[in-house]
């Protein structure tokens with residue numbers, strides 16, 4: 001594009017500076033063209049990003065809102081605590097079915113008291129708006145606080161996913177006619193309840209904190225276990241990959257002799273960074289699960305596999321930033337009698353730190369979004385129990401954010417599509433937090449020389 | 450070369466600090482330094498002159514084993530500091546470099562505060578026992594480098610924020626702070642303006658009271674101004690070594706003569 005070949009015809013003696021000669025005109029035109037290419041490329045990239053964000057946020061932001069039925073009811077002692085001792089161990093014998101009956105009775109009473117349904121409507125249509133999960137929530141709440149029995153409490157009950165979908169525009173009266181899970185009558189009751197303040201759609205922390213739920217209960221599904229699983233895996237990667245990667249790079253860059261053997265290692269590290277992630281999954285399955293007998297679906301195994309993937313990335317970027325430190329700094333340190341190790345740790349490493357952090361965060365971000373290797377080591381299992389606190393919790397089954405997204409998109413109910421988009425938003429937020437931490441750390445380390 | 454002002458010479462009595470015999474340096478297959486024999490005297494400034502690429506820096510770097518950091522460099526021959534072979538397998542180059550300090554061509558202060566720059570050497574060598582003692586070392590070193598008055602109010606601002614000449618004097622202070630016995634300087638003034646150069650030259654003349662100073666320089670005027678002894682290198686050979694006055698006024702070798710008079714270089 002920049003034609004250097006000198007054509008002597010360009011300049012003629014005595015030509016005016018106020019008039020561009022043809023060569024200058026061509027050069028300026030080429031420069032303008034190049035700038036236009038650049039602007040077009042950036043515009044395309046921005047448009048793609050915008051489309052991505054719009055589609056994710058328009059589809060996923062509703063996952064953070066959920067419809068609840070809110071009403072008051074008295075918890076009957078004779079049904080929920082037949083022995084009357086308020087002893088949680090005894091009370092646990094009352095199953096979710098028992099709570100379901102109580103909850104349904106309370107809802108029917110509240111709705112009929114409000115006088116918003118004609119007398120002809122069957123109780124089953126009123127109770128049908130509740131989520132099966134609502135009774136389990138109530139049971140957990142009572143078992144955690146037995147003194148609630150006999151008192152009048154505010155109930156916040158999850159409603160059925162189709163009702164929730166109706167208020168989010170996913171379900172219509174027409175689709176309800178053909179839908180075995182919902183009837184137009186129930187939708188009408190729900191609308192009447194909203195008008196009377198018995199039902200509302202509002203922000204739902206449960207989406208971020210609750211565990212996953214079964215296919216029939218999209219309204220109850222949350223990201224709690226996946227979020228913890230991803231967090232634990234990131235901890236494992238951070239604790240293992242960063243020290244290993246940085247130490248290996250320092251050794252290779254500052255201490256190792258330059259010979260055939262280190263050349264081979266160097267080439268292999270670059271190749272390792274290009275290996276498809278699923279291969280690391282197979283490796284992890286063979287080594288960590290089949291050979292070392294670590295538990296399946298555990299964050300420790302996921303973390304180890306992701307560590308294998310991340311170490312080459314960290315090594316490559318760390319070596320690049322070590323190499324970018326001016327050699328004069330090493331000379332200066334050695335010149336006053338510092339040992340090689342002192343020169344590296346006192347002078348070179350602090351200067352390389354911003355670059356190392358950038359590489360580390362890129363590696364961690366890749367690891368955070370990785371799905372394929374986790375599928376192979378069983379992280380796709382349906383897990384409803386939260387893992388314990390680390391370190392024991394690292395061996396408990398858990399899920400991971402990207403796997404949860406994949407999992408939800410596989411399910412039949414369209415309510416899960418909304419939740420998958422919501423999970424992507426959480427994943428992006430997780431990434432943003434990590435990047436923000438990296439930027440803050442980098443600011444602290446950044447020095448001029 | 451008529452304007453050359455040659456300093457009063459008082460070479461004679463000083464003892465030999467560094468004795469080099471038959472030193473050869475190869476970078477891979479290229480023979481950079483050939484059979485160099487030289488005796489460097491204590492309390493004198495010795496200047497290395499010669500055209501670019503003749504091996505001045507290479508030889509200077511042999512004297513504190515900085516060549517060890519270049520994998521392809523192979524040094525042979527004998528270099529003795531106070532009679533001890535510095536290439537003996539028992540010698541740790543780190544200990545040697547505390548005794549033989551170095552100032553580089555381009556000022557290279559650490560990206561730390563002025564104080565930390567000077568204090569770094571004493572710290573890693575454990576030369577001081579208290580903060581007060583360290584403060585004292587920093588102050589005397591900066592004074593020896595003629596920088597104290599300019600920076601005493603901002604010891605904790607970054608050393609990289611100083612001007613080029615100040616940075617180079619900071620590097621000299623840093624080298625002086627470890628109380629070396631020999632100070633090597635590789636073209637210390639080539640990145641400086643004439644005023645800063647004059648300051649550094651004045652400094653070098655004072656430093657020789659305490660050290661043996663070896664300075665590589667491109668400028669023959671500079672060699673004439675600051676040194677007592679001058680060595681002329683050409684194509685890896687030490688062509689001529691003698692008192693500065695003799696080298697500049699009455700060179701014995703025709704190559705020295707033509708270099709001095711500007712015919713090669």
Ligand SMILES: Nc1ncnc2c1ncn2[C@@H]1O[C@H](COP(=O)(O)OP(=O)(O)O)[C@@H](O)[C@H]1O
Nearest residue numbers: 476481500501502503504505506507508519521
């Ligand atoms: N690190 C190195 N690797 C290979 N050859 C080098 C290296 N440093 C210097 N040389 C070669 O050694 C010779 C002497 O260089 P040098 O000592 O730097 O010269 P001077 O300082 O006198 O200009 C030159 O031919 C140069 O190309």
Ligand SMILES: [Mg+2]
Nearest residue numbers: 505506507635
């Ligand atoms: Mg040189």
